[in-house]
Amino acid sequence: MLTMSDPYALTTSLGYRMTLVSRISERRFEAALTPLGLSRVTWCVLMAVGQEDLQNPSDIADWIGIDRTATSRALKRLEADGLITRAPGLTDKRTRITRATPDGLDRLKQANAAAEENATHFNAKLSWYERDMLVTILNKLMQDESRGIPGL
Secondary structure (H helix, E strand, O other): OOOOOOOOOHHHOHHHHHHHHHHHHHHHHHHHHHHHOOOHHHHHHHHHHHOOOOOOHHHHHHHHOOOHHHHHHHHHHHHHOOOEEEEEOOOOOOOEEEEEOHHHHHHHHHHHHHHHHHHHHHHOOOOHHHHHHHHHHHHHHHOOOOOOOOOO
């Protein structure tokens, strides 16, 4: 039994372990994205544009759950790399029409395959029951919490 005089056990705490698993998964996925010239953020932005047909930086930021500044940086990077195009809107020149290029769609397909492989890697460590329970438990932990991330 812990008492107030016992130190907090960081490495066995639930929050630490959830963060550690998240970081391990993220690093593994980032390693697969690097040869494609993408990061997790640029992949998410490319997915928002190429799969979700989102064009407005604010909509993209909300969908991903990042700030608009990070979204704008990612859009500039993707445009410089030839993975998206941005052009003035047809009726309102202040708006931008954002589209994935054929190279961008090909890169997105490769990145999505890497994401699927990463998910398969970690899912294979659990039985179907454990996966189902983990999702149930994580959903329960998120219940009634302010997520601070739009769209989740």
